[in-house]
Amino acid sequence: MTERLDVIVIGAGHNGLVCAERLARAGRKVVVLERREQVGGMTETIEFAPGYRASACAQFLYDLPMSTVDELGLVSHGLTMDPRPLDTVALAPDTEPRVFSSNRTSTLPGMDASAWPAFRKHMLDLAGFIEHIKQRPPPKLHQRDRADLLGLAGMGLALRRLGTDDMREFLRLITSNVYDLLCEHFEDPVVRGAIGFDAVLGTHLGPRSPGSVLTLLHRWSRGGGPVQPIGGLGAVSSALAASARAAGVHVRTESGVRNINVHAGRAIGVTLNDGSTLEAQDIVSNVDPRRTLLDLVGARHIDIGLARRFHRIRAKGTAARMLLALDGLPEAPSGNDRLLRQRLVVAGDLDELERAYNPVKYGEFSPKPALEISVPTLSDPALAPAGHHVVSITAQYAPLRPEGGWTTSRRDAFADAIRNTLDAALPGVARHIVAEDLLVPDDLESRYGITGGHWHHGELALDQFLFTRPVAFGAQYRQALAGLTLCSAGAHPGGHVSGHAGRHAAAAILRRGTES
Secondary structure, eight states: OOEEEEEEEEOOBHHHHHHHHHHHHTTOOEEEEOSSSSSBTTSOEEEEETTEEEESSOOSBOSOOHHHHHHTTTTTTTOOBOOSOOOEEEOOTTSOOEEEOSSSOOBOOTTHHHHHHHHHHHHHHHHHHHHHHHTSOOOOTTOOOHHHHHHHHHHHHHHHTTOHHHHHHHHHHTTSOHHHHHHHHOOOHHHHHHHHHHHHTTSSOOTTSTTHHHHHHHHTTTOOOOBOBTTOTHHHHHHHHHHHHHTTOEEESSOOEEEEEEETTEEEEEEETTSOEEEEEEEEEOSOHHHIIIIIIIGGGSOHHHHHHHHTOOOOOOEEEEEEEESSOOOOGGGOHHHHTSEEEEOOSHHHHHHHHGGGGGTOOOSSOEEEEEOGGGTOGGGSSTTOEEEEEEEEOOOSSOTTOSOHHHHHHHHHHHHHHHHHHSTTGGGGEEEEEEEOHHHHHHHHOOGGGOTTSSOOOGGGSGGGOSSTTOOSSBOSSBTEEEOSTTSTTOSSSOOHHHHHHHHHHHHHHHHO
16 A cells, blocks of 8 residues: 655755754654665765775865754754864965964965955855845746745845945856956965865866856855864764654655656655655655656656756766875874864965866866865764774866776776875875775765766856756746655755755745645
Protein backbone atom coordinates (compact mmCIF):
# COMPACT_ATOMS: atom_id res chain seq x y z
CA MET A 1 0.00 0.00 0.00
CA THR A 2 1.29 3.48 -0.88
CA GLU A 3 2.09 5.62 2.16
CA ARG A 4 0.37 9.02 2.23
CA LEU A 5 2.09 12.09 3.75
CA ASP A 6 1.69 15.84 3.82
CA VAL A 7 5.18 16.63 2.56
CA ILE A 8 8.03 14.68 0.99
CA VAL A 9 11.43 16.41 1.00
CA ILE A 10 13.99 14.93 -1.41
CA GLY A 11 17.54 15.33 -0.10
CA ALA A 12 18.81 15.77 3.46
CA GLY A 13 21.15 18.66 2.78
CA HIS A 14 20.95 21.67 5.07
CA ASN A 15 18.20 23.45 3.11
CA GLY A 16 16.06 20.32 2.97
CA LEU A 17 16.40 19.81 6.72
CA VAL A 18 15.56 23.46 7.51
CA CYS A 19 12.49 23.27 5.25
CA ALA A 20 11.33 19.96 6.77
CA GLU A 21 11.74 21.20 10.35
CA ARG A 22 9.68 24.32 9.74
CA LEU A 23 6.88 22.40 8.03
CA ALA A 24 6.77 19.75 10.75
CA ARG A 25 6.62 22.40 13.43
CA ALA A 26 3.61 23.84 11.60
CA GLY A 27 1.84 20.50 11.96
CA ARG A 28 2.67 18.82 8.65
CA LYS A 29 3.54 15.12 8.43
CA VAL A 30 6.97 15.25 6.78
CA VAL A 31 9.47 12.69 5.55
CA VAL A 32 12.97 13.50 4.26
CA LEU A 33 14.43 11.03 1.77
CA GLU A 34 18.22 10.83 1.44
CA ARG A 35 19.86 8.45 -1.01
CA ARG A 36 23.14 8.27 0.90
CA GLU A 37 23.92 6.66 4.26
CA GLN A 38 24.15 9.94 6.15
CA VAL A 39 22.54 13.36 6.10
CA GLY A 40 24.21 16.58 5.05
CA GLY A 41 24.95 16.26 1.35
CA MET A 42 27.89 18.54 0.65
CA THR A 43 27.79 19.77 4.26
CA GLU A 44 29.12 16.53 5.70
CA THR A 45 32.25 15.52 7.59
CA ILE A 46 34.04 12.52 6.14
CA GLU A 47 36.81 10.18 7.27
CA PHE A 48 39.15 10.46 4.30
CA ALA A 49 41.92 8.31 5.85
CA PRO A 50 41.85 6.04 8.91
CA GLY A 51 41.49 8.31 11.95
CA TYR A 52 41.45 11.56 9.94
CA ARG A 53 38.23 13.53 9.39
CA ALA A 54 37.39 16.84 7.71
CA SER A 55 34.58 18.75 6.03
CA ALA A 56 34.02 17.21 2.62
CA CYS A 57 33.26 20.41 0.70
CA ALA A 58 32.79 23.85 2.23
CA GLN A 59 35.12 24.19 5.21
CA PHE A 60 33.85 27.38 6.89
CA LEU A 61 30.50 28.86 7.84
CA TYR A 62 29.84 32.38 6.59
CA ASP A 63 26.13 32.76 6.20
CA LEU A 64 24.21 30.77 8.84
CA PRO A 65 22.16 33.37 10.76
CA MET A 66 22.27 33.19 14.54
CA SER A 67 18.49 33.58 14.42
CA THR A 68 18.33 30.19 12.67
CA VAL A 69 20.76 28.64 15.16
CA ASP A 70 18.60 29.89 18.04
CA GLU A 71 15.21 29.17 16.50
CA LEU A 72 16.09 25.57 15.64
CA GLY A 73 17.90 25.01 18.92
CA LEU A 74 21.04 23.83 17.15
CA VAL A 75 23.27 24.36 20.17
CA SER A 76 21.03 22.11 22.28
CA HIS A 77 21.28 19.55 19.47
CA GLY A 78 25.07 19.46 19.67
CA LEU A 79 26.35 22.29 17.47
CA THR A 80 29.46 24.01 18.83
CA MET A 81 31.51 26.72 17.13
CA ASP A 82 35.10 27.66 17.77
CA PRO A 83 34.54 30.98 19.57
CA ARG A 84 37.82 32.46 18.39
CA PRO A 85 37.37 34.74 15.35
CA LEU A 86 39.15 33.75 12.16
CA ASP A 87 41.19 36.23 10.16
CA THR A 88 42.02 35.78 6.49
CA VAL A 89 45.78 35.54 5.95
CA ALA A 90 47.21 35.93 2.46
CA LEU A 91 50.42 33.96 1.91
CA ALA A 92 52.96 34.35 -0.87
CA PRO A 93 56.55 33.10 -1.17
CA ASP A 94 59.22 35.43 0.17
CA THR A 95 56.72 37.98 1.52
CA GLU A 96 55.29 38.70 4.94
CA PRO A 97 51.74 37.43 5.51
CA ARG A 98 48.94 39.93 4.86
CA VAL A 99 46.35 39.68 7.65
CA PHE A 100 42.77 40.87 7.04
CA SER A 101 40.82 41.24 10.26
CA SER A 102 37.36 42.56 11.06
CA ASN A 103 37.85 43.07 14.80
CA ARG A 104 41.62 43.39 15.29
CA THR A 105 44.35 45.38 13.65
CA SER A 106 45.03 44.17 10.11
CA THR A 107 48.61 43.73 8.96
CA LEU A 108 48.78 45.19 5.47
CA PRO A 109 51.62 47.11 3.83
CA GLY A 110 51.82 50.83 3.08
CA MET A 111 48.69 52.77 2.20
CA ASP A 112 46.65 49.57 2.03
CA ALA A 113 46.58 49.40 5.84
CA SER A 114 44.36 52.48 5.94
CA ALA A 115 42.53 51.69 2.69
CA TRP A 116 41.27 48.27 3.90
CA PRO A 117 38.92 49.38 6.74
CA ALA A 118 37.27 52.03 4.57
CA PHE A 119 36.94 49.67 1.59
CA ARG A 120 35.52 46.89 3.75
CA LYS A 121 32.96 49.18 5.36
CA HIS A 122 31.88 50.57 2.00
CA MET A 123 31.46 47.12 0.48
CA LEU A 124 29.58 45.82 3.52
CA ASP A 125 27.19 48.78 3.27
CA LEU A 126 26.47 47.85 -0.35
CA ALA A 127 26.29 44.14 0.48
CA GLY A 128 23.63 44.95 3.07
CA PHE A 129 21.16 45.45 0.22
CA ILE A 130 21.88 41.93 -1.02
CA GLU A 131 21.38 40.59 2.50
CA HIS A 132 18.01 42.39 2.59
CA ILE A 133 16.98 40.54 -0.58
CA LYS A 134 18.32 37.19 0.68
CA GLN A 135 16.22 37.42 3.82
CA ARG A 136 12.98 37.76 1.84
CA PRO A 137 11.11 35.61 -0.68
CA PRO A 138 11.62 36.75 -4.26
CA PRO A 139 8.80 38.60 -6.03
CA LYS A 140 7.49 37.17 -9.29
CA LEU A 141 8.71 39.50 -12.00
CA HIS A 142 5.99 38.46 -14.47
CA GLN A 143 2.98 38.85 -12.17
CA ARG A 144 1.41 41.90 -10.58
CA ASP A 145 -0.47 40.64 -7.57
CA ARG A 146 -0.38 42.66 -4.37
CA ALA A 147 2.26 40.57 -2.57
CA ASP A 148 4.71 40.73 -5.47
CA LEU A 149 4.19 44.47 -5.95
CA LEU A 150 4.82 45.00 -2.25
CA GLY A 151 7.95 42.86 -2.49
CA LEU A 152 9.30 44.90 -5.38
CA ALA A 153 8.43 48.12 -3.57
CA GLY A 154 10.28 46.91 -0.48
CA MET A 155 13.37 46.13 -2.56
CA GLY A 156 13.22 49.56 -4.14
CA LEU A 157 12.92 51.21 -0.74
CA ALA A 158 15.89 49.21 0.62
CA LEU A 159 17.97 50.27 -2.40
CA ARG A 160 16.92 53.88 -1.96
CA ARG A 161 17.97 53.76 1.71
CA LEU A 162 21.55 53.30 0.57
CA GLY A 163 21.49 56.96 -0.36
CA THR A 164 21.85 58.45 -3.80
CA ASP A 165 25.63 58.02 -4.09
CA ASP A 166 25.74 54.43 -2.79
CA MET A 167 22.71 53.46 -4.86
CA ARG A 168 24.43 54.66 -8.01
CA GLU A 169 27.64 52.93 -6.92
CA PHE A 170 25.81 49.66 -6.32
CA LEU A 171 24.14 49.76 -9.74
CA ARG A 172 27.52 50.54 -11.33
CA LEU A 173 29.39 47.78 -9.55
CA ILE A 174 27.05 44.80 -9.96
CA THR A 175 28.12 44.32 -13.58
CA SER A 176 31.76 45.30 -12.96
CA ASN A 177 34.82 43.09 -12.56
CA VAL A 178 36.71 42.86 -9.30
CA TYR A 179 40.08 43.30 -11.03
CA ASP A 180 39.38 46.94 -11.90
CA LEU A 181 37.74 47.64 -8.54
CA LEU A 182 40.70 46.39 -6.51
CA CYS A 183 43.27 48.16 -8.68
CA GLU A 184 41.42 51.39 -7.86
CA HIS A 185 41.69 50.89 -4.10
CA PHE A 186 44.85 48.90 -3.30
CA GLU A 187 48.53 48.98 -4.21
CA ASP A 188 49.91 45.68 -2.93
CA PRO A 189 49.53 42.79 -5.43
CA VAL A 190 49.07 40.15 -2.70
CA VAL A 191 46.34 42.21 -1.02
CA ARG A 192 44.54 42.56 -4.34
CA GLY A 193 44.84 38.86 -5.07
CA ALA A 194 43.47 37.76 -1.70
CA ILE A 195 40.36 39.95 -1.94
CA GLY A 196 39.89 38.94 -5.58
CA PHE A 197 39.96 35.29 -4.52
CA ASP A 198 36.85 35.86 -2.38
CA ALA A 199 35.04 37.05 -5.49
CA VAL A 200 35.76 33.93 -7.56
CA LEU A 201 35.81 31.10 -5.01
CA GLY A 202 33.38 28.38 -6.06
CA THR A 203 32.45 30.15 -9.32
CA HIS A 204 33.26 29.83 -13.01
CA LEU A 205 34.64 33.37 -12.99
CA GLY A 206 38.04 35.03 -13.04
CA PRO A 207 38.85 38.43 -11.53
CA ARG A 208 38.40 40.12 -14.93
CA SER A 209 34.97 38.52 -15.46
CA PRO A 210 32.00 40.93 -15.49
CA GLY A 211 29.84 40.36 -12.43
CA SER A 212 32.69 39.28 -10.15
CA VAL A 213 32.04 42.28 -7.89
CA LEU A 214 28.50 40.98 -7.41
CA THR A 215 29.78 37.60 -6.21
CA LEU A 216 32.12 39.38 -3.79
CA LEU A 217 29.16 41.32 -2.37
CA HIS A 218 27.20 38.08 -2.10
CA ARG A 219 29.99 36.42 -0.11
CA TRP A 220 30.35 39.41 2.19
CA SER A 221 26.63 40.10 2.60
CA ARG A 222 26.36 38.69 6.13
CA GLY A 223 29.11 41.02 7.28
CA GLY A 224 30.89 38.49 9.49
CA GLY A 225 34.02 36.50 8.89
CA PRO A 226 34.41 32.74 8.56
CA VAL A 227 33.48 30.48 11.49
CA GLN A 228 34.84 26.99 12.20
CA PRO A 229 32.27 24.46 13.49
CA ILE A 230 33.67 21.89 15.90
CA GLY A 231 33.38 18.54 14.12
CA GLY A 232 33.40 20.14 10.67
CA LEU A 233 30.41 21.13 8.56
CA GLY A 234 28.89 17.73 9.25
CA ALA A 235 28.20 18.92 12.79
CA VAL A 236 25.84 21.55 11.35
CA SER A 237 23.93 18.93 9.36
CA SER A 238 23.78 16.57 12.33
CA ALA A 239 22.32 19.31 14.52
CA LEU A 240 19.80 20.26 11.81
CA ALA A 241 18.74 16.61 11.46
CA ALA A 242 18.36 16.28 15.23
CA SER A 243 16.24 19.45 15.32
CA ALA A 244 14.08 18.14 12.48
CA ARG A 245 13.56 14.79 14.17
CA ALA A 246 12.63 16.53 17.42
CA ALA A 247 9.96 18.43 15.48
CA GLY A 248 8.54 15.13 14.20
CA VAL A 249 10.29 14.76 10.83
CA HIS A 250 11.02 11.21 9.69
CA VAL A 251 14.51 11.26 8.13
CA ARG A 252 15.13 8.20 5.95
CA THR A 253 18.64 7.56 4.69
CA GLU A 254 19.51 5.08 1.92
CA SER A 255 16.20 6.03 0.31
CA GLY A 256 17.09 7.37 -3.12
CA VAL A 257 14.34 8.80 -5.32
CA ARG A 258 14.10 7.41 -8.85
CA ASN A 259 11.48 9.86 -10.09
CA ILE A 260 8.78 12.32 -9.08
CA ASN A 261 5.36 11.00 -10.04
CA VAL A 262 3.01 13.30 -11.95
CA HIS A 263 -0.73 13.02 -12.52
CA ALA A 264 -2.92 15.55 -14.33
CA GLY A 265 -0.20 18.20 -14.24
CA ARG A 266 0.48 17.82 -10.52
CA ALA A 267 3.34 16.24 -8.59
CA ILE A 268 1.68 13.62 -6.41
CA GLY A 269 4.50 11.52 -5.01
CA VAL A 270 7.79 9.75 -5.62
CA THR A 271 9.06 6.34 -6.63
CA LEU A 272 12.12 5.19 -4.73
CA ASN A 273 15.04 3.25 -6.16
CA ASP A 274 13.67 0.07 -4.59
CA GLY A 275 10.40 0.50 -6.50
CA SER A 276 8.24 1.55 -3.54
CA THR A 277 6.13 4.71 -3.77
CA LEU A 278 5.13 7.51 -1.44
CA GLU A 279 2.43 10.11 -2.01
CA ALA A 280 2.08 13.60 -0.57
CA GLN A 281 0.28 16.86 -1.06
CA ASP A 282 3.59 18.68 -1.49
CA ILE A 283 6.86 17.43 -2.98
CA VAL A 284 9.92 19.51 -2.06
CA SER A 285 13.19 18.97 -3.91
CA ASN A 286 16.54 19.84 -2.39
CA VAL A 287 18.14 18.40 -5.54
CA ASP A 288 19.53 20.98 -7.97
CA PRO A 289 16.86 22.57 -10.22
CA ARG A 290 18.04 21.15 -13.54
CA ARG A 291 18.18 17.59 -12.26
CA THR A 292 14.84 17.98 -10.47
CA LEU A 293 12.92 19.17 -13.52
CA LEU A 294 14.66 17.33 -16.33
CA ASP A 295 15.55 14.03 -14.63
CA LEU A 296 13.26 13.41 -11.66
CA VAL A 297 10.16 14.96 -13.23
CA GLY A 298 11.03 14.63 -16.92
CA ALA A 299 10.82 17.31 -19.61
CA ARG A 300 7.66 15.71 -21.04
CA HIS A 301 5.69 16.92 -18.03
CA ILE A 302 6.62 20.60 -18.25
CA ASP A 303 6.29 23.44 -20.73
CA ILE A 304 8.86 23.14 -23.51
CA GLY A 305 10.03 26.73 -23.12
CA LEU A 306 10.59 26.28 -19.40
CA ALA A 307 12.37 22.98 -20.02
CA ARG A 308 14.77 24.75 -22.37
CA ARG A 309 15.52 27.44 -19.78
CA PHE A 310 16.30 24.81 -17.16
CA HIS A 311 18.49 22.93 -19.62
CA ARG A 312 20.49 26.13 -20.17
CA ILE A 313 21.27 26.70 -16.48
CA ARG A 314 25.03 27.17 -16.33
CA ALA A 315 26.48 24.85 -13.69
CA LYS A 316 30.07 23.85 -14.32
CA GLY A 317 31.94 23.54 -11.07
CA THR A 318 35.56 24.68 -10.88
CA ALA A 319 36.39 24.09 -7.21
CA ALA A 320 38.28 20.97 -6.14
CA ARG A 321 38.92 19.71 -2.63
CA MET A 322 42.11 18.18 -1.29
CA LEU A 323 42.37 16.78 2.24
CA LEU A 324 45.78 15.99 3.70
CA ALA A 325 46.61 13.84 6.72
CA LEU A 326 49.80 15.04 8.43
CA ASP A 327 52.03 13.45 11.05
CA GLY A 328 53.00 16.89 12.33
CA LEU A 329 52.41 20.61 11.85
CA PRO A 330 53.99 22.54 8.99
CA GLU A 331 56.09 25.58 9.74
CA ALA A 332 53.90 28.52 10.78
CA PRO A 333 53.93 31.62 8.53
CA SER A 334 56.67 33.97 9.76
CA GLY A 335 57.02 31.70 12.79
CA ASN A 336 53.67 32.96 14.12
CA ASP A 337 51.68 29.94 15.35
CA ARG A 338 48.49 32.02 15.65
CA LEU A 339 48.42 32.56 11.90
CA LEU A 340 48.38 28.84 11.17
CA ARG A 341 44.89 28.42 12.67
CA GLN A 342 43.37 31.19 10.52
CA ARG A 343 41.83 31.02 7.06
CA LEU A 344 44.84 30.96 4.73
CA VAL A 345 44.69 32.10 1.12
CA VAL A 346 47.30 31.54 -1.59
CA ALA A 347 46.23 33.45 -4.70
CA GLY A 348 49.23 35.52 -5.78
CA ASP A 349 48.27 38.76 -7.48
CA LEU A 350 45.24 39.39 -9.68
CA ASP A 351 47.13 38.54 -12.86
CA GLU A 352 48.21 35.20 -11.38
CA LEU A 353 44.62 34.55 -10.35
CA GLU A 354 43.42 35.32 -13.87
CA ARG A 355 46.10 33.01 -15.31
CA ALA A 356 44.92 30.29 -12.92
CA TYR A 357 41.42 30.75 -14.35
CA ASN A 358 42.36 30.69 -18.02
CA PRO A 359 42.97 26.91 -18.40
CA VAL A 360 39.56 25.89 -17.03
CA LYS A 361 37.86 27.79 -19.86
CA TYR A 362 39.42 25.25 -22.21
CA GLY A 363 38.84 22.16 -20.08
CA GLU A 364 42.20 22.03 -18.30
CA PHE A 365 43.23 22.47 -14.68
CA SER A 366 45.37 25.31 -13.41
CA PRO A 367 49.08 24.38 -13.12
CA LYS A 368 49.30 26.91 -10.26
CA PRO A 369 45.90 26.82 -8.54
CA ALA A 370 44.70 29.38 -6.04
CA LEU A 371 44.08 27.84 -2.62
CA GLU A 372 41.93 28.35 0.46
CA ILE A 373 43.52 26.44 3.36
CA SER A 374 42.62 25.58 6.93
CA VAL A 375 44.14 23.38 9.63
CA PRO A 376 40.91 22.42 11.46
CA THR A 377 42.71 20.22 13.99
CA LEU A 378 44.06 23.37 15.65
CA SER A 379 40.45 24.15 16.61
CA ASP A 380 39.31 20.55 16.95
CA PRO A 381 42.09 18.03 17.77
CA ALA A 382 39.57 15.15 17.70
CA LEU A 383 39.63 15.25 13.89
CA ALA A 384 42.98 13.41 13.82
CA PRO A 385 45.04 11.05 16.01
CA ALA A 386 46.93 12.67 18.86
CA GLY A 387 49.81 14.79 17.58
CA HIS A 388 48.59 14.53 13.98
CA HIS A 389 46.75 17.10 11.89
CA VAL A 390 44.49 17.67 8.92
CA VAL A 391 45.00 20.27 6.21
CA SER A 392 41.83 21.11 4.29
CA ILE A 393 42.21 22.80 0.89
CA THR A 394 39.83 24.24 -1.68
CA ALA A 395 41.61 24.67 -5.02
CA GLN A 396 40.60 26.88 -7.94
CA TYR A 397 40.51 25.92 -10.81
CA ALA A 398 39.64 22.43 -12.02
CA PRO A 399 37.37 21.59 -14.97
CA LEU A 400 34.30 19.41 -14.63
CA ARG A 401 35.51 16.85 -17.17
CA PRO A 402 38.71 17.52 -19.11
CA GLU A 403 39.10 16.02 -22.54
CA GLY A 404 39.86 12.35 -21.99
CA GLY A 405 38.43 12.48 -18.46
CA TRP A 406 40.05 12.59 -15.04
CA THR A 407 42.58 9.85 -15.67
CA THR A 408 44.93 8.71 -12.92
CA SER A 409 47.82 10.59 -14.48
CA ARG A 410 45.79 13.80 -14.76
CA ARG A 411 44.62 13.51 -11.15
CA ASP A 412 48.20 12.95 -10.03
CA ALA A 413 49.39 15.97 -12.00
CA PHE A 414 46.71 18.20 -10.48
CA ALA A 415 47.44 16.89 -6.98
CA ASP A 416 51.14 17.68 -7.58
CA ALA A 417 50.19 21.24 -8.64
CA ILE A 418 48.19 21.76 -5.44
CA ARG A 419 50.95 20.34 -3.23
CA ASN A 420 53.64 22.39 -4.95
CA THR A 421 51.63 25.59 -4.52
CA LEU A 422 50.93 24.72 -0.89
CA ASP A 423 54.56 23.86 -0.10
CA ALA A 424 55.77 27.14 -1.57
CA ALA A 425 53.49 29.01 0.86
CA LEU A 426 53.96 26.68 3.86
CA PRO A 427 57.49 25.31 3.47
CA GLY A 428 57.98 21.78 4.70
CA VAL A 429 54.35 20.73 4.72
CA ALA A 430 54.93 18.07 2.04
CA ARG A 431 57.24 16.01 4.23
CA HIS A 432 54.48 15.58 6.84
CA ILE A 433 51.87 14.15 4.44
CA VAL A 434 50.90 10.55 5.25
CA ALA A 435 47.63 10.35 3.26
CA GLU A 436 45.57 12.51 0.93
CA ASP A 437 42.22 12.62 -0.83
CA LEU A 438 41.35 14.64 -3.93
CA LEU A 439 37.80 15.47 -5.03
CA VAL A 440 37.43 17.19 -8.41
CA PRO A 441 34.10 18.60 -9.69
CA ASP A 442 33.34 15.32 -11.49
CA ASP A 443 33.62 13.52 -8.12
CA LEU A 444 31.32 16.05 -6.47
CA GLU A 445 28.75 15.52 -9.22
CA SER A 446 28.78 11.73 -8.90
CA ARG A 447 29.02 11.60 -5.09
CA TYR A 448 26.38 14.22 -4.30
CA GLY A 449 24.21 14.07 -7.42
CA ILE A 450 24.78 17.76 -8.20
CA THR A 451 24.73 18.82 -11.84
CA GLY A 452 28.20 19.94 -12.87
CA GLY A 453 29.60 19.44 -9.38
CA HIS A 454 28.79 23.11 -8.79
CA TRP A 455 28.66 24.19 -5.14
CA HIS A 456 25.82 26.60 -5.73
CA HIS A 457 23.67 24.37 -8.00
CA GLY A 458 24.12 26.97 -10.72
CA GLU A 459 26.53 29.79 -11.50
CA LEU A 460 26.10 32.97 -9.45
CA ALA A 461 25.81 35.22 -12.50
CA LEU A 462 23.52 38.21 -12.89
CA ASP A 463 20.95 36.25 -14.94
CA GLN A 464 20.98 33.40 -12.35
CA PHE A 465 21.20 35.50 -9.23
CA LEU A 466 18.85 36.05 -6.29
CA PHE A 467 15.28 36.49 -7.62
CA THR A 468 16.25 35.33 -11.12
CA ARG A 469 17.19 31.91 -9.69
CA PRO A 470 17.00 29.27 -10.95
CA VAL A 471 15.84 30.87 -14.23
CA ALA A 472 14.24 34.15 -15.20
CA PHE A 473 10.43 33.96 -14.90
CA GLY A 474 10.84 30.70 -13.03
CA ALA A 475 11.84 32.14 -9.68
CA GLN A 476 10.25 31.66 -6.31
CA TYR A 477 9.91 28.06 -5.15
CA ARG A 478 6.88 26.52 -6.81
CA GLN A 479 8.12 25.16 -10.11
CA ALA A 480 6.38 24.13 -13.33
CA LEU A 481 3.94 21.74 -11.64
CA ALA A 482 1.36 22.15 -8.92
CA GLY A 483 2.60 20.48 -5.76
CA LEU A 484 6.32 20.79 -6.60
CA THR A 485 8.59 23.16 -4.67
CA LEU A 486 12.34 23.76 -4.91
CA CYS A 487 14.42 24.46 -1.80
CA SER A 488 18.04 23.89 -2.85
CA ALA A 489 20.91 26.32 -3.36
CA GLY A 490 19.75 26.55 -6.97
CA ALA A 491 16.74 28.56 -5.78
CA HIS A 492 16.76 32.07 -4.34
CA PRO A 493 19.00 33.34 -2.80
CA GLY A 494 21.78 30.98 -3.94
CA GLY A 495 24.61 29.12 -2.31
CA HIS A 496 26.41 29.14 1.03
CA VAL A 497 25.27 27.30 4.15
CA SER A 498 22.49 29.64 5.27
CA GLY A 499 19.22 27.69 5.13
CA HIS A 500 17.54 30.68 3.47
CA ALA A 501 16.19 28.68 0.53
CA GLY A 502 14.77 26.02 2.84
CA ARG A 503 13.15 28.62 5.08
CA HIS A 504 11.61 30.52 2.16
CA ALA A 505 10.34 27.31 0.54
CA ALA A 506 8.61 26.23 3.75
CA ALA A 507 7.04 29.66 4.11
CA ALA A 508 5.76 29.49 0.51
CA ILE A 509 4.09 26.10 1.17
CA LEU A 510 2.51 27.30 4.41
CA ARG A 511 1.32 30.49 2.74
CA ARG A 512 -0.34 28.52 -0.05
CA GLY A 513 -2.01 26.38 2.60
CA THR A 514 -3.60 29.40 4.27
CA GLU A 515 -4.67 30.85 0.92
CA SER A 516 -6.36 27.65 -0.31
